[in-house]
Amino acid sequence: MEYSQVQVPKYDCLLFDLDDTLYPLSTGLATSVLKNIQAYMDEKLGIDESKIPDLCNLLYKNYGTTMAGLRAIGYDFDYDEYHSFVHGRLPYENLKPDPVLKSLLSSLPIRKVIFTNADKVHAIKALNRLGLEDCFEGIICFETLNPTHKSTASDDEDDTEFIGSTQSSTAVNGTSGVFDIIGYFSQPDAQPSGLPKTPIVCKPSESAIEKAIKIANIDPHRTLFFEDSVRNIQSGKCVGLDTVLVGKSQRVKGADYALESIHNLREAIPELWEADKIGNVSYTGSGVVAVETSVTA
Known part of the structure; x- marks a missing residue:
């Protein structure tokens, strides 16, 4: 008899962003999202059309999403209505089934979870259009991170399901007491730390990512996170x-790997498939363990 070491895979979960990660930017959905957000700000919130581009840029830069920024500076609106307006008329026909990616994902013997700032309806529709709906065990989305659609800043909701609740915000449109973020940053000593907080939990907030980790019950040190956003x-x-x-083909600070396309996954990170090649392996416990194997003379 002899003893051999069992090799435990480096990763036991893959966490995937959805938009512009599982499909290319060239589909045009991101451009349409921005156009629809700006139309919502004009038509539904009554924001001066000439200020919208600058406002969008500042909100996105400082809050992660324009929606989170709008809520932070004082606009009240129904979250589901917002998502319906912004995502309801996207060119989903530009998303085609991707059998190559489906095959890649299906061949990976590792947990796979979606983590998106988008709402549940959009996430499911996009995955269905791509033919990837069966490749993931769960979706962490807007409703997951913001299950009760609270109108006050909070990040202490527990026991959240992957898909989240279907409750709607009861807030109505309103512009009283709106914080002038454009005016604020026109001041020479303006700092982001002086901005009002948002009640919305979303990437790139570290607390949002920590919440997703908790919800999905994953070990961050054994998880690989796929994203198109540097921040x-x-x-x-x-x-x-x-x-x-x-x-991107070049790594940036904070990135362990860079893929020009998600289709380059196997070539760029072949070790993800190595678990399938290891003989006499039993993945119980953590670390390297000794397992008895028989040897024929």
Whole structure:
């Protein structure tokens, strides 16, 4: 008899962003999302059309999403209505089934979870259009991170399901007491730390990523995080995740890997498949363990 070491895979979960990560930016959905957000700000919130582009840029830069920023500076609106307006008229026909990616994902013997700032309806629709709906065990989305759609800043909701609740915000449109973020940053000594907080939990907030980790019950040190956003990658790195920047061929600070396309997955990170090649392996416990194997003379 002899003893051999069982090799335990480095990762036991893959956490995937959805938009512009599992499909390319060239589909045009991101452009349409921005156009629809700006139309919502004009038509539904009554924001001066000439201020919208600058406002969008500042809110996205400082809050992660324009929606989170709008709520922070004082606009009240129904979250489901917002998502319906912004995602309801996207060119989903540009998303085609991707059998190559489906085959890649299906061949990976590792947990796979979606982590998106988008709402549940959009996430499910996009995955269905791509033919990837069966490749993931769960979706962490807007409703998951914001299950009760609270109108006050809070990050202490527990026991959240993957898909989250279907409750709607009861807030109505309103513009009283709106914080002038454009005016604020026109001041020479303006700092982001002086901005009002948002009640919305979303990437790239480290607390949002930590919440997703808790909800999915994953070990951040054994999880690989796929994202097209550099700042989301960097936040993920700060909470202990290994990271893959998708859509770029060069690594940036905070990225452990860079993939020009998600289709390059096997070539760039072949070790993800090595678990299938290891003989006499039993993945129980953690670390390297001794397992007795028989030897024929």
